[in-house]
Amino acid sequence: xxxxxxxxxxxxxxxxxxxxxxxxKNCGHRFYYPRAFCPKCGSSDVEVRFxxxxxxxxxxxxxxxxxxxxxxxxxxxxxxxxxxxxxxxxGNQADIAKRVExxxxxxxxKKYPLFKVA
Amino acid sequence: xxxxxxxKLYKNYEKDGIELLKEAIDxxxxxxxxxxxxxxxxxxxxGRGSFHGNKTYLNPPVQISEYFGIKPxxxxxxxxxxxxxxSMIYRAYKAINAGDAETILCIQGGKISHLRDNHxxxxxxIDSPFDDYIKIYxxxxxxxxxxxxxxxxxxxxxxxxxxxxxxxxxQRYSASYNPKALFRNPITVKDVLQSRIVSYPLxxxxxxxxxxxxxxxxxxxxxxxxxLRNIDIxxxxxxxxxxxxxxxxxxxxxxxxxxxxxxxxxxxxxxTFQLYDSFTITVMLQMEDIGLVEKGKxxxxxxxHDLTFKGDVPINTGGGSLNTGQPAYMSxxxxxxxxLLQLNDMADGHQVKGADVVFxxxxxxxxxxxxxxxxxxxxx
Numbered sequence: 001x002x003x004x005x006x007x008x009x010x011x012x013x014x015x016x017x018x019x020x021x022x023x024x025k026n027c028g029h030r031f032y033y034p035r036a037f038c039p040k041c042g043s044s045d046v047e048v049r050f051x052x053x054x055x056x057x058x059x060x061x062x063x064x065x066x067x068x069x070x071x072x073x074x075x076x077x078x079x080x081x082x083x084x085x086x087x088x089x090x091g092n093q094a095d096i097a098k099r100v101e102x103x104x105x106x107x108x109x110k111k112y113p114l115f116k117v118a
Numbered sequence: 119x120x121x122x123x124x125x126k127l128y129k130n131y132e133k134d135g136i137e138l139l140k141e142a143i144d145x146x147x148x149x150x151x152x153x154x155x156x157x158x159x160x161x162x163x164x165g166r167g168s169f170h171g172n173k174t175y176l177n178p179p180v181q182i183s184e185y186f187g188i189k190p191x192x193x194x195x196x197x198x199x200x201x202x203x204x205s206m207i208y209r210a211y212k213a214i215n216a217g218d219a220e221t222i223l224c225i226q227g228g229k230i231s232h233l234r235d236n237h238x239x240x241x242x243x244i245d246s247p248f249d250d251y252i253k254i255y256x257x258x259x260x261x262x263x264x265x266x267x268x269x270x271x272x273x274x275x276x277x278x279x280x281x282x283x284x285x286x287x288x289q290r291y292s293a294s295y296n297p298k299a300l301f302r303n304p305i306t307v308k309d310v311l312q313s314r315i316v317s318y319p320l321x322x323x324x325x326x327x328x329x330x331x332x333x334x335x336x337x338x339x340x341x342x343x344x345x346l347r348n349i350d351i352x353x354x355x356x357x358x359x360x361x362x363x364x365x366x367x368x369x370x371x372x373x374x375x376x377x378x379x380x381x382x383x384x385x386x387x388x389x390t391f392q393l394y395d396s397f398t399i400t401v402m403l404q405m406e407d408i409g410l411v412e413k414g415k416x417x418x419x420x421x422x423h424d425l426t427f428k429g430d431v432p433i434n435t436g437g438g439s440l441n442t443g444q445p446a447y448m449s450x451x452x453x454x455x456x457x458l459l460q461l462n463d464m465a466d467g468h469q470v471k472g473a474d475v476v477f478x479x480x481x482x483x484x485x486x487x488x489x490x491x492x493x494x495x496x497x498x
Contacts, residue, residue: 010251033248033362059369061265062318063258070318073257074266075364083364087255096273107254114255 001046003036009048010034014111017104019051021082032084051078053102054118058083060094076100076115086115093117119211121344122150122336125455127442128231129300131330135168135229136185142332143186143223150336151343152221154186159219161194161210163202165228165446166243172232174243182225191219198358200394201480201490202226203333203450208354208492210337220339227332228446234328245484248362258317260396260484261325265317267369267486268399272319274370275414279319281421282398283310286323286440288425289395293437295427295468300329301441324398329443333451335458346462352475353493355380363485373489374407374479381491385410388477388493390460390470391431392453395438396481404479405433408491427468435460435468450480450490457494 001009006022013020023030026043037044060074072091077083088094089103100115124145131138147153164178175181179193192213196202206224213219246252253259271277287307293299305323313322357376363369385408393404402416410431411419427435436442436456439449459465460473475495482488 007250031365033251033365035247039361039365058364059266059270061262061269061320062315063256063262063265064315064317071256073255073262073317075369085252085255085257085362085364087257096270112254 001036001048006034006036006048011110013050014104014113017111019053019078019102019113020048021051021078021080022046023049030080030082032082051080051102054079055100055115057088057094057096057098057100060088060096062091086113088115088117090117119214119337119339120207120335120349120458121338121341121346122146122148122152123334123455123458124149125298125331125333125451127298127300127329127331127445129329129443130231131229134170135330136170138229138330139182139225139227139332142227142334146223146334146336149344149346150338152336152338152340154188156221156338156340157188157223158190159192159210159213159222160188160190160225161196161206161222162225163195163197163206163448164225165230165448167230167233168228168446178225192222198488199482199484200396200448200450201482201488202448203335203454204478204480204490204492205356207335207337207454208351211351214337214339222337224335224337225332226445226448226451229330230328230446231330246362252362261320262317263363263485264397264399265320267403268319268397271370271399271402275417277402277417279311279321280307281417282324282402283307283321284420285398285401285425286310288429289434289438289440292427292435292468293441296436296441297466299437299441300327300443301437320397320399326396326439326444326449328447329445331443331445331451333445333455335454346458347496349458349461349494350497351492352495352497353381353383353491355382355491357489359487363487370403370413372403372407372481372486374404374481374491377489377491378408378479381493383477383493385477387475389432389473389475390435390477391433392435392457392476392478393433394449394453394479394481395434395440396444396449398440400481400486401433401438403486404481408477408479427465427470432470435465435470453478453480461494
C-alpha cells in the first residue's frame with residue numbers, strides 16, 4: 001500500500017466506526033500509527049486489520065480547564081497488542097488498568113476513535 | 119576549550135529575537151576576548167517563531183550567518199529539542215580537534231513570549247508524522263505527556279505528590295541564592311501541592327515557565343583573553359527513541375538509560391548534577407535512568423537527600439529552569455550555563471565547593487524521545 005492510501009484509509013474506517021491497525025506480514029509486528037512499512041523489520045508487506053475496540057488504560061492524566069472541568073487523555077492498550085493516544089470519556093471512573101471500549105466522536109467535522117470506560 | 123558563554127533571559131523581551139541573540143553573542147565574545155571575525159563555525163537550535171515577529175528560520179545557523187555576516191567553515195543545525203546544545207558542544211570540540219574550524223558558536227534559544235499565551239500558532243511544520251492522529255485529541259503536550267508518566271510512576275512505585283514537590287522546593291531554595299533566577303521566593307511542599315493542578319497529578323509549581331532567552335557558548339582553540347578553566351569533555355553519550363512513547367515498552371523509562379550507559383561515567387566522581395528540569399518528574403526520571411538511584415526508588419531518595427547546592431547530592435544548583443524560566447521551551451542552555459558557572463567558581467551565591475566534575479543530562483522533544491549525557495571537567 002502507498003503511504004497516502006494507508007493514511008487516508010484510516011479516516012475512511014473511522015467514518016465507518018472501525019478501528020484499524022497495521023500488521024506486518026513479514027514479522028507479525030502490530031502497530032497503530034499508519035506507516036507504509038513496518039517500523040520493526042522494514043518490510044513493505046503490511047496489511048490493515050481491524051481491532052475489536054476492547055482494551056485497557058495504560059496511562060492517563062486529567063487535564064484541567066480554567067472552569068475546573070477536565071478531560072481525560074491517555075494511552076490505551078488494545079487487546080490486539082498495540083497502543084494509541086486518545087481521549088477517554090466518562091472520566092470519573094477512568095484509571096490505569098481499567099477496561100475501556102472504543103467509541104467514535106466527531107472532532108472538527110471528522111470522526112475519530114475515543115474510548116469509554118467499559 | 120569553552121572560552122566564553124552567556125545566557126540572556128527575559129520574561130518578555132521587547133525587541134525582535136535577532137536583537138536578543140546579538141546581546142547574547144556580544145556578551146559571550148566579550149568573555150572570550152574574541153571578535154565576530156574570529157568565528158568560523160556556527161551551530162544552532164532555535165525555537166519556532168523566534169526571529170522577526172513569529173518568523174521561523176528554516177536552517178538557523180545559515181540565516182544567522184547571513185544576518186551577521188559570518189562566513190563559516192562548518193554549519194550544523196542540531197534540532198532535537200532541549201538537549202541539542204549539549205550535542206553542539208560535543209560536535210564543536212570534535213570539529214576543532216579535527217582541524218575543521220577554530221572558533222565555533224553554539225547557540226540555543228529564541229523569543230517566544232508572543233506564542234506563550236497563544237500556545238502554538240498553526241504552521242505547516244509538523245512535530246511528528248502522526249500529528250493528524252495524535253494532536254487531534256484534547257491534550258496539552260508536553261505537560262499532559264509528562265503528567266501521564268508521573269501518574270504511572272505513582273501507580274507502579276507509590277511515588278507521591280509530596281515527593282515530587284520536594285524537588286521543586288529544593289530547587290527553589292537554590293534559586294533563592296541565584297541572582298539570575300526569575301522565581302526566588304522560598305516555597306514549601308504545601309505551596310506546591312496547593313498550586314493549581316494543570317494536568318493531574320502535575321501542579322503549576324512543578325512546570326517550567328516559557329520565556330524569551332538565548333544561550334551562546336564559544337568553543338575555540340584560541341583562548342583570547344578568556345580566564346575560564348580549560349574544560350574538557352570527560353564523557354558523552356546520546357540516545358534517540360524516535361517512536362511515539364505510546365509504542366515504547368513502557369513510558370516510565372527515558373532514553374537517558376542508554377545515553378548514560380554510552381557515556382559510562384563513574385557517578386562517584388561527580389561533584390554536581392545538572393539534569394533537565396522541564397517538570398519535577400523529568401528530574402526524577404533522569405535520576406533513575408542515569409543510575410543515581412534504582413528505578414522506582416527516586417521518591418524515597420529525594421526524601422532522604424538534600425539536592426540543594428549546599429546538599430549531599432547537589433542537583434540543578436542554580437534552581438534549574440523551573441526557576442529561571444525555560445528559554446523558547448528548551449532548558450539545555452540553562453543547565454549548561456550553570457555547569458560552566460560551577461566549574462569556573464562563578465556561581466554567584468550558590469557555588470558548590472570544589473566543583474571539578476559536572477554531570478549533565480538533557481532530555482528533548484515533546485515526549486522525552488532524545489537524551490544527551492555530557493560530563494565536563496578538566497582532564498588531568
